Amino acid sequence: MARVLETRKLCKSFGALTVAEDIDFALEDGARHALIGPNGAGKTTFVNMLTGVIRPSSGEILLAGEAITRASASARVRRGLGRTFQITTLFRSLSVLDNVALAVAEREGIARRMWRAASRYGEVKDECLALLETLGIAEDAALAAQDLPYGRQRLVEIAIALALKPKVLLLDEPAAGVPSHDSGRILEVLGTLPPDIAILVIEHDMDLVFRFASRITVLVQGQVLVEGAPEEIAADQRVRDVYLGEPARG
Amino acid sequence: MSGYTAETRIRWTEWLPWIVAIAAFFALPEYLALGARILIFILFALSLDLILGYAGIITLGHSAFFGLGAYTAGILSTKLGVNDPFLQLAAAAGAAMLLGVLTGLVILRTKGLTLLMLTLAITAILLEVANKMSSITGGADGLSGVQVNPILGLFKFDLWGKTAFLYCLAVLFIAWIFVRRLIYSPFGAMLTGIRENTTRMHAIGAPVYWRLVLVYTISATLAGIAGGLLTQVNQFVGLNVLGFEPSGELLVMLILGGVGRLYGAFVGPALYLVAQDYLAKQFPEYWYFGIGALLIVVVLFAPGGILGLADQLKQAWLAFSKPGSSAKASAR
Numbered sequence: 267m268a269r270v271l272e273t274r275k276l277c278k279s280f281g282a283l284t285v286a287e288d289i290d291f292a293l294e295d296g297a298r299h300a301l302i303g304p305n306g307a308g309k310t311t312f313v314n315m316l317t318g319v320i321r322p323s324s325g326e327i328l329l330a331g332e333a334i335t336r337a338s339a340s341a342r343v344r345r346g347l348g349r350t351f352q353i354t355t356l357f358r359s360l361s362v363l364d365n366v367a368l369a370v371a372e373r374e375g376i377a378r379r380m381w382r383a384a385s386r387y388g389e390v391k392d393e394c395l396a397l398l399e400t401l402g403i404a405e406d407a408a409l410a411a412q413d414l415p416y417g418r419q420r421l422v423e424i425a426i427a428l429a430l431k432p433k434v435l436l437l438d439e440p441a442a443g444v445p446s447h448d449s450g451r452i453l454e455v456l457g458t459l460p461p462d463i464a465i466l467v468i469e470h471d472m473d474l475v476f477r478f479a480s481r482i483t484v485l486v487q488g489q490v491l492v493e494g495a496p497e498e499i500a501a502d503q504r505v506r507d508v509y510l511g512e513p514a515r516g
Numbered sequence: 517m518s519g520y521t522a523e524t525r526i527r528w529t530e531w532l533p534w535i536v537a538i539a540a541f542f543a544l545p546e547y548l549a550l551g552a553r554i555l556i557f558i559l560f561a562l563s564l565d566l567i568l569g570y571a572g573i574i575t576l577g578h579s580a581f582f583g584l585g586a587y588t589a590g591i592l593s594t595k596l597g598v599n600d601p602f603l604q605l606a607a608a609a610g611a612a613m614l615l616g617v618l619t620g621l622v623i624l625r626t627k628g629l630t631l632l633m634l635t636l637a638i639t640a641i642l643l644e645v646a647n648k649m650s651s652i653t654g655g656a657d658g659l660s661g662v663q664v665n666p667i668l669g670l671f672k673f674d675l676w677g678k679t680a681f682l683y684c685l686a687v688l689f690i691a692w693i694f695v696r697r698l699i700y701s702p703f704g705a706m707l708t709g710i711r712e713n714t715t716r717m718h719a720i721g722a723p724v725y726w727r728l729v730l731v732y733t734i735s736a737t738l739a740g741i742a743g744g745l746l747t748q749v750n751q752f753v754g755l756n757v758l759g760f761e762p763s764g765e766l767l768v769m770l771i772l773g774g775v776g777r778l779y780g781a782f783v784g785p786a787l788y789l790v791a792q793d794y795l796a797k798q799f800p801e802y803w804y805f806g807i808g809a810l811l812i813v814v815v816l817f818a819p820g821g822i823l824g825l826a827d828q829l830k831q832a833w834l835a836f837s838k839p840g841s842s843a844k845a846s847a848r
Contacts, residue, residue, distance in 0.1 A: 317719075343721030355719065357712040360519065367520040368709045369720040377706040377722065378730075383524040384702045391520055408521065430720060 268295050269328075270464045271316070271347070271434045276325035278311055278488075285311045286322070286488045293434060297464045300479035302472075304508060308488040309468050310352075313438055317349050318342045330433060344372075348432030350423045352439045352468075358412040362403065362422055365411050366394040369429035394429065401425050401455055417448030421455060428459070435459070437467040441474055453477060476500070484508075518570075518704040526696075533558075533782045537685055541678075548677035549749075554789045555684040556745045559691050561770045561781035563738035566695060568767075569776025570704060571731050572711030573624070576763045577635030580619070580642050581612040581736040583758035585743025588612075590659040590753035591652060599663040601683070605744045612740020613733055620732035624725060636760060643759035658754030662747055673751075680749045687745060691738055698734070699778060707731060711776075768807075772814050774821025783822050 271293040278286040285308045293299055303309050314320045316327060318339035327335045334342050343349075357365050370390050371377040385391070398404040401421050406414055411422055420440060427435055440456065441449040449471065456478055459465060469475050475482065476496050483493040486508050492499065499505055540551055560582055567573040585608035592598040592607055623634040646653045653659065666672040671679045698704050710717050710724055717724050747753040756762065765788075773784025791810060795803035818825035 338718075340718045340721050340723055343719060349719055351715075351719070355713060355716045357709055357716060360708065360712060361521065363521055364519045364705060368705060368717075371520075371702050371706065372720045372722050376702050378703055378727075380698050380701045380703040382702075383522070383697075383700040384518065384520045384705045385522050385524055385700070387520065387702065394520070426716070426720060 268331075269293065270295050270297075270330055271466070272328040273316070274326040274328070276312070276315060276327065277323045278308075278315060278320065279323050284488055286315065289325070289485075289488075289490055291483060291490065293464050293466055294481075295464055296461050297466070297481060298479050299464070299466045299481045299483065300475045301466060301468045301483050301485060302470075302475055303485035303491075306487075307485045309485055310438075311488070312485065313349075313436060313468055316436060317347065343430060343432075346433035347436070348427040348430045348434065349436040350427050350438055350440060352442050354416070354419045354423050354443075356411040356419060356422055356426070359410055361408055362398065362411055362414065362425075363391065363394050363407040365422055366397060366425050366429045367391065369426045370394060373430050397425055397429060400458065401428075402451075415448075417444045417451065420444055420452060424452075424455060432463060435463050435465045437465060437469075439469055439471075440467060441469065441471050449474065518699050518701075518708055520705060522700055524700045530779070533779070534685075534689070541681060541685075545676060545678075548681045550789065550793055552677055552680045552684045552749045553746075554786050555681070555688050556742050556749065557766070557769060557785035557789060558782050559684075559688050559745070560739055560742040560766055561773070561785050562688075562691060562695050562778075563735045563742065564766055564770055565776065565778065565781045566698070566707075566738070567732055567735040568770065569778075569780070570699060570707040570711060571728060573728065573732065574628075574632055575635040576632055576760060576767065577637070577639040578735075578739055578766060579758055579760075579762040580635075580639035581616060581739035582743040582746075582762060582766075583639070583642055583646070584615050585609065585612045585740030586747045586753045586757040587646060587653060587659075587743075588740070589744040589747040590662050593662045593664070593747075594654075594659045595652065599665045601664050601667050601748060604664065604748060605687070605741055608740045608744025608747075609737050610740075612743070613737040615740075616733040616736025617729065620729040620736070624728045624732060636763070639759055639763060643755060646755055646758055654754075656755060658752060660752045662751040662753065664748045664751070673748075677749070684745055684749065687741065691741065695738070696778065703731075768811055770821075772811065772821055774823035777821070777823045780821050780823050787822065 269292045273289050273291045276286055276289040289312060301309055315322045318337060322335065326333055329342065329345055329347055334345060357368065367390050370393055376387065395404055395407060398407055401424065403418055403421050406418060411419060414422065424440065441452050444452060453474055467478060479496060482496055482499045484491045484499060484505050491504060491508065492502055564578050567575065588608045588611040589604040592604050598604065619638050623631055626634060647655055664673055667679065667683055673679050706722065706727065710727065714724055743757060746757065769784040769788045770781060772787055773782065774780030791807060792803060795806040799806065814821060820827065
């Protein structure tokens with residue numbers, strides 16, 4: 267299996283504080299990988315380095331074998347690295363359909379066109395509706411994103427990322443803030459994502475992690491503590507000590 | 517509203533400004549000079565709405581492009597003897613476009629208050645340059661005696677301003693078609709995306725900075741054309757086209773009319789300039805008081821401007837006449 271996303275000796279320090287130390291990480295083609303770790307383990311820093319929000323102090327990031335360490339956030343997206351945000355980041359007053367359509371337009375390179383009306387691009391509209399259909403939110407297409415319940419806004423967030431047809435999809439706490447009766451729906455959707463997309467999910471919800479992921483990396487104090495199959499992780503004494511054994515999990 | 521599901525056919529209400537303009541041409545021949553001024557400021561406001569209302573760029577320096585366009589047309593005529601109206605206008609557009617690219621490349625790397633101050637600084641610099649380089653710009657006296665050849669060799673600028681009015685109307689009409697197209701296009705939808713959420717725009721792979729430079733340049737070009745028109749119509753250009761004051765005045769006009777609605781740029785300048793004309797005659801010393809009061813009333817009671825208020829009234833009427841059907845409409 268080819269590695270579609272890889273980091274080599276990735277480090278980040280803010281002054282004397284080291285928040286990521288020599289992180290070697292690989293995401294295989296079509297992987298269902300989860301990144302877990304207690305609060306302050308450096309998960310967010312790691313994701314921010316992957317997506318181009320912050321620059322690593324040293325080390326390398328490779329997407330499909332090419333270095334993207336210094337590429338801008340939007341350039342990484344154009345190369346196939348899609349993401350969702352921990353806190354829903356939508357075009358709030360635009361319709362759900364437009365939220366997705368803007369992403370399709372960027373992917374197809376039509377977002378710069380200035381003459382023909384956007385609503386004449388029937389193929390964009392059709393693709394968006396089909397995508398919303400697969401996520402079960404097609405009936406909300408005409409509503410403003412801000413008028414949706416939060417659980418459905420999370421699905422729009424995922425829809426936007428999928429509209430980019432990414433090679434790699436980073437899901438930053440996809441179920442964060444969603445009431446428990448709705449998080450099942452999110453898990454269901456995650457289960458139906460196209461198998462050719464490599465997915466890295468960063469999540470606190472252990473239930474979701476163990477049901478979704480076939481591989482788990484545990485990050486502790488800016489370092490990879492252990493990586494393995496869910497059974498191995500669940501059985502690992504070190505992981506139990508630092509993480510799962512904590513009384514307040516999730 | 518723009519977007520991928522917007523109805524793009526021209527509604528009958530969108531013809532109203534043009535009907536009003538034609539009607540005014542025949543019914544109010546003594547007000548054609550004011551009319552031409554209104555048309556020019558509508559074009560200027562339209563250019564501002566594109567960046568402020570759609571792309572979300574707040575600026576207090578849009579007069580830089582307006583003023584540069586105005587001076588370009590004036591200098592061409594008085595210093596170089598180029599009196600062709602379209603050449604003057606093209607040069608005004610070109611100069612403003614160039615300034616738009618060059619300043620846009622620098623200042624659009626910033627945002628918020630920094631950006632606001634930089635836009636203000638640019639027009640303040642231009643004002644000072646125009647003031648000091650009096651051999652070219654006429655300094656504080658301005659450039660008078662600007663000549664404009666008959667349009668298409670046929671229509672001379674007359675004393676009553678008939679030609680000037682129709683000429684401005686024609687230019688504005690073409691600009692309106694262009695801006696309207698732009699707003700309804702994928703580019704226009706993309707601009708609202710930048711206004712709504714820049715972070716999300718980056719995360720769908722949009723090179724936000726370059727897109728902003730592009731729309732800023734387009735807007736600057738339109739403002740330059742408006743400035744060129746002003747010089748041609750007045751046959752004069754002075755320092756009052758540059759600096760904070762015309763920028764601020766323009767912003768007030770657009771806010772009065774309604775930001776990000778395309779037609780706010782029509783309603784605002786018309787209301788502002790008519791009110792100014794009337795108040796200046798009635799209360800020559802206190803007319804700014806009237807403008808101020810008008811602005812306070814609009815901002816307090818109609819934050820979406822006159823057109824926002826019109827929308828609210830329409831919603832209220834729909835809710836009143838058809839109870840139950842309003843829930844979806846008011847959710848917008």
